[in-house]
Amino acid sequence: MQQILNLLASLNNQANYRTLSPQQHKDVEIYLNQKWLLNLASNDYLNLASDKNLKESFLDSEIFRKNCFFSASSSRSLSGNFEIYAIFEELLESLFNKKALLFNSGYHANIGVISRLNNLKNVLFLADKSIHASHIDGLKSFHKTHFKRFAHNDMQSLTHLLDKYHHHYEAIFILSEGLFSIEGDFAKLHSLIALKKHFKNVYLYLDEAHSIGSFGDNGLGLAQNLNCLEDIDFLILTFGKAIGSVGACVLCNQVFKEYFINTARSLIYSTALPPLNIAMSYFIFSKLPYFEENRKRLKALSLNFKSSLEQLELFEILGDYNILSIILKENQKALFFQQKLQEYGFFLPAIKPPTTAKNRACLRISLCANTPQEKLEIFIKNLIKINNEYLSEYKK
Template sequence: MQSLHSQALAHLESLKKDSNYRTLTPQKHNGLTLTTQDSTLLNFASNDYLGLSNNTDFNIRFLDSALFKDHCHFSASSSRLLSGNFEIYNLLEVHLKTLFGKEALLFNSGYHANIGVLGALSALNTLFIADKSIHASHIDGLKGFKKPNLKRYTHNNMEALKYLLEENAQHYDSIVILSEGLFSMEGDFTPLRELVALKEKFNNVYLYIDEAHSIGGFGENGLGLCAHLNLLEKIDFLVLTFGKALSSVGACVLCHRVFKEYFINTARSLIYSTALPPINIARTLFAFLELPKLELQRTHLAHLSRHFKTLLQKELDYEILGDYNIISLVLGENLKAVHFAKTLNKEGYFAPAIKSPTVQKNKALLRFSLCANMQEEQLEALCVVLKKISNATL
């Protein structure tokens, strides 16, 4: 029998052989660039879609605000269910209810929200039908139960989803469809109107939409895809995360009052976690209040996204994915994706290879995360480098 140490070592060697080994490298950040031990690189791996985390004017206005001064506590020191339920949590939840028309419940991250909410719902007689490109945290939320009722459908394939609904609707008290507003790897939108139309054919189907990558950066006032399409009332569970375009930390689920009370009593990631520091909650509320003023950034981001995708499609003979601020270059093999990423590093760009299990095997890619403080010229220069790497690789 192998020792625990030997088993772990063998697994690591297997990952290295498959070009799928991960490491942590210390970094320093300065605006759009990050610096490692030996190089300064233009960062295409950040989800700071509106460029707010290093926006001096935005940050100064937050530091000068009453929100910062009145809620400047650097630790909650407790779970919300004990002594950590500071006033600012309620202020943010009330504001979110005003914006989205649903009760809001805060979590420490999108991961905490998904594992807590889906874990709690898994205790009920529920079937989950998930897009195959759904985020890992959704799947992890269902793994806590011995026999999770889970079926998958091919990415954004509404015919496959319709078949699964028709086949299973009569056998479960409820069915929850899991999808993302804007998918984190493919960068495409879910066909939300079609999802809603399918939902409404049944009386026991619920929609669970994760807008981690669309909140803040997309739609009128930056309120995401569901609000943009005026479909908020059709969405039963809406997850928003605050660590990307909103330049803060944390997440929430928006839902019916009964479900909020249910999650307060059953979501383990909420019950057993020290709450986020109040200062971070104040930062999130400040960001939501500022979103209507950031239309220029969203317009520029949309323009950059169209421009970059058009350039890549014109110059490269690879599949190019993405509908908005996430543009992906599908390379297939892990080794090829790693080669592209390492060569980009040498040319001054940071775009790590994305490999399984983040994406399906043989679907390794480079993911370019665009931010509103980038310029056309930077993307055009990157495209020239990518074409050079591609020509040398073929």
């Protein structure tokens, strides 16, 4: 017990202590500590999860009626593999021209798939420094893992590792994200593909958790948008963000799909998602082309907001699309800004190490299609005010 208390006290001292407060949600707002705030921390990028009309049309649909089970009551490997699983996988296969395998979440998909690739003999993983924790947990599930990290989106650093190691391994897996969840920048996909082709024994693993639905033609993500789906060996999609549902899938070839069905522990040893949720993801996916207006709004809002933040010339700003990060460096400063912004009516998290690198604490802003432009203008004014308050309080 003393060990745990010491650990919690040390997190507290580093301004890194997490708490879970009860919340309510209404459209783009969140109710927290007796106040409605603009939610700048949601991944409901197209505002589908909060769309009442969409919810009603799902509840009126045949697909809802046929799949209205609130539990699958078993793993997919036993009696949990309801018909809707195959129907949704077939839809994904037709859209991405690969075999699809559904998992309960992005976390389950990444640890399930990566840990099984990791179990193969003589393989090396090269992971972008900013890769999501679920990739790292997949890699850490075996002691013998061979894995190196390259500097974030730095093709020189990756090339150096490939040059050095490609002769020593039968296969090398490069792990990257389509749109990075903290930095908000896109993967350099053309360069990654050129490296894969150059070194031959290289496979590309791309997690599109933050780009599926919200980006690209018909919302099908970065790889589809750049017309290079066939060069991606493992494509991860998650459904709890822009898709407004829950769950995830890996898209890969038939042999790998069967390998994962037979060995991925997060698939085999967990009750499958309720058919109702699979039906919801299917329903949204089959309607993705109709949300073009939401994507257009999201893009315009994001470009506009980024340019306003940059014009302040007060902070380093990261992000290519709707995820933007304001780099504040020290945990204390990031928390100061978070608390002040909350007082002014905005909810957004300060992201600190270990999620970020040391001394790279930031405010992560995720914009959604319905985020009101006028509120973002107020946000900018408040940011200037808070920066002045911070300077007068801490930098006297």
